Amino acid sequence: MPAKTFAADDLPWYEYATFLTMLAFSAFIGIYYGCFGSKQATPKEYLLGGKKMKIFPIAVSVALSQFSGITLVGVPADVYTYGAGIWLMCFSLVLVAISTIYIYLPVFYNLELTSTYEYLERRFDRKTRLFATVMYLLASNCYLAVVVYSPALAIATATGINVHLVSFIVCAVGIFYTTIGGLVTVVWTDMLQFIVIIGSLVSTCAISFGTLGGFSAVWNKAVDGGRLDIFDLDFNPTRRDTLWIILIGYTVQVFGQVGIHPTGVQKFIALPSFRASAWSVVYYVLTMCVVMTFCNFIGFGMTAKYSECDPLLTKQITRYDQLVPYYIKDIAAEIPGVFGLYVAAVFSATLSTISSSLNALSGVIYKDFVSNRLRSHVSEKSVTKILKLIVVADGIIFMLIVFLIKYLQGGIFGIAIALTSITHGPLIGLFSLGMIFPKANSKGAFYGAIVGLASIAAIALPSQYYTSTKLFKYPTKSISTDGCEKLNQTVAIISTMMTRNFTTPSYESTTSGVTTFEPHFLFRISFYNYTLIGALVTIISGLMISYATNKGQPGVNKILISPMCQFLLPKEDRIGCTSGEATVRMLEIKLEEKENN
Template sequence: MTSTLMESVTTLLPQAGEAISQVSFSWYDYILFCVMLSLSAFIGIYFGCFGTKQSSANEYLMGDKKMKVFPISVSLIASHVSGITLLAIPADIYRYGASFWLIVPALVVISACTIFVYLPVFHKLQVTSTYEYLERRFDSTNRVFASFLFTLGLFLYLPIIIYLPALAFSTATGLNIHYITPVVCGVCIFYTTLGGLKAVVWTDTLQFTITTGALFVVTVIGIRSAGGVGAIWNKALEGDRLDIFDFDPDPTKRDTFWIVIVGTSVYWLSMAGIHQSCVQKYLSVPTLNQSRLTVVYFAVGLMIVTSCSVFIGLTMYARYADCDPFTTGAVKKNDQLLPYFIMDVASHIPGLSGLFIAGIFCAALSTSSAFLNCVAGTLYEDFVLKVTGPIDDDKRAAYILKFLVCIVGVLCTLLVFIVERLGGILPLAVSLSGVTAGPLLGMFTLGILFPKATSKGVLYGSIIGMLFSSWIILMTQYYKAQGILVDVARPTSVQGCLVNRTTPAPLMTTITSITNITYSHEFGQEDFEEPEKYTPFILFRISFYYYTPVAFLVTIVAGLLISYTLGSDDPPVHRDLLSPVIHFMLSDDHQEQKTKEYYSVDKALHLVTTNMEKDDCDKIKT
């Protein structure tokens, strides 16, 4: 009897899922989607072919340091509101609860650390590449290794960003994801290559406007479809989706209060505090106060968008609390849930589904274009110039940067076809960041806050941090692939799948009787006794939110131990290379020390020809 019932569950529930929602893009949706892509491409053409044409490296990468606070702030928000924010987070909230919302209070700490600890140092030095700081503070080897970590991190992250909107569009239209990805990536590469930072900033502004507008409209429609805010809140409480204040210190849980607060704080500090894509934009405005203001606007924007994404996840749960689309088979992957929800509740409004899918693409395009622009700058400054030496021809430098954007974009597009086989996107994105983000944040923190940190200590410490986090992540992924480690989702139901649906009567009767069965561990224990499972080492069971903090702490501890053990022959550190928050601790000797010079003669000559102020040049001539 049991086997018959289970066979009915596996065959009839998918039929119910297919009967629930059969909707697709209309011609209105396709028009809106194509208009969005066309506008993005036009902005790239405008900045690349008219006006100054982004003819110098400084203008291409930094907007000639004359950008305004508002567009830069919007660009910062847009470039970090990716498909992960719009697709992966709501799906994660639906399945595992709203703990991710705790990033909102964490952003207060993150923005304060950025404004008072890291930003003053970068603004004082006016570096094109943040990794230039590491060369001034330590040596060229540290700079090259940091640039390697940054580039590796983007190659791990960008394919995820590109994959998500392509998956959403494929879910909405039925088109093959392998055809969608190259087209959309081509548009992003095109306008980023032609227009440089100005095109990135203004397309980000356009795309963020579309994204937030679509997000707002869909949120309103979702609330109505779920029965109102009160109904959403009550169902979330009943379904255990609002249990976010779990103060259990156990690091092996998925998302307790401490895990999310600590994990997201360190992860986002590595983005907002020292990441090239952010610092590059902070420094594109004229003054330090304006840079600080962009950080504040950036944090507030992220708080609002993240809260909306969390609420959409709760709205989806309220909508499907009694008819889980995963159980019915209507949705196969976590990241298909939101497109399914949009097509379900908004398909009756012409063009709205297309607008929202376009908004998801906008978020991905803005993130991808920002990262393509800054990785081109990093490769140019830290690798190309090491080979070619200083490039005096501005047009030649700009052409090299555009070529780098094309190469990186094509490689990331190819990597998308690997990402689609790696499982849930939010855990994957946060996990992979631990390989590079933790060690990078550790390197900058050692340089900015620890005057006694040495070149060897920081280099070896960051290598140890990278290898340690890679070991944990690889072993964890292995155990997950073997089915030994499994994230247990919060409870769902399919008992209400047939309410107000058009499922045929015979199917309705059969499924109603089947869904009265309780699916639990007790049900399985009637047939067989579950064998004792192997328990991996505790480091392989910690929450994926902890990977970046662990790598960060290992880098700091190892870096300091090696620095004190091996000693140092480094020159004294100038106070400009240290954060203002520790200036009161410095000895009088630091007041008189000159900034440590570059070890590379070619780099020093490059700085003389490109960055020295006019009065310094006059002194040299005399």
């Protein structure tokens, strides 16, 4: 039987109180660390927590900054719609951890950079650094807007609250406590928010299993519905989420969010030793796997509940992104506080992403655009004030972008990945050229990144257009309305059309059935592959340009090359200097650091 619909008036006061309490505690933590104790008075305290952070809180903070509210809203709906292929990301995370710990993190940790993009100037030149920074700033602000708007829309639809009001409140709180408290506040609010998230996920799963016949019944329903057909060995890159696409494509995608991304690297190097940083990466993987497992279980619960009476087909919801809040209100309507806890969990994850991103953005913007325009002697207190102003300014910018996100259509999980992949691929390519390939030079890095960015944008943007206009749709798992009561004839007809197991992508005709439009092969490639493509194009084109222009280039300082790849350096260059403009700039940076100290 279809679940009843809900309105904002149906929610009792304590559901709102749970959400508001979480916001209040987050703000209080910011006030505590920003106004008492050291008050985050120096840049090192504000951006790196004085390098006195603890392993597990850092790991949790990195995990929360990665999965955001999109995960809690989008992943269960993704599992219900497309199956549990995303669960294979737990294997991807192991590969991400290995590459981060052994290849990239040692370089970042030894250099102790405020902005990871400083590395690109030391290894290549300033224009490469600025190009990478601009890509990062544009992508981060667009992604933050999606992170805020998408869960806000889902919750607003379920409660009747204005979506922009919800977005504004959450953004304002995140900007406030990040501004006054710095990294320490970000990490400890993340710990609070992690408790809220785990509480919501555990309670939702427990209620799901309790109301749907137990774990085995839910699991069997997921198996029968094809949601656990995840070990698909098809190499076809246009398939959405086969085993190979997740293990290869999604591994590179996640690495772009952790291994070289400022929000992750900044926290890893805030720990007092490299060993502690390595362990925090391990705990990050475990935390992510736990959260993703619970999200998959919720998706299985929705399969057991709705696979034979789909809420979208019966017009109970208007898009699948609303499915999770609808489901929780359905199964826990008589249990006080559960829906409020879920809302608090969604926005806890959202707040974590906002705060981590803003804190990292402030360091990047200051180091890359502001510091070299200030007079030579600026007090640490003044620098900290500038960092706080940058947080506020950038927060206002991405809040304005939120109002544009409503024009995007399609599943939020896919949109978020597509948006970030356009820049993550070239950025991974740049750092890989620098740390793995000693022969890469500044020309190869700069022009290789341009080629990589143009290539993946030429694929991702048309693909997103075809998806948003429904000219192209990925195959979904079987859904129907056969289990619903009192169906009218229209719903029955829709059910007949929609109840099927897809094995190939479906396309919609643009000429009323006369001819069928099929996008080019490139525009049907799974969005999980976008980052991989961008990285490979950047590396290959960068190496080709480097080898063509590498005559007479001086050696590379071994500290800029990953320890695992230093054997590629000629013996005479292993204690050499950086090339080109990077040689001069590195000396300038060292002098600046000496003066500041």
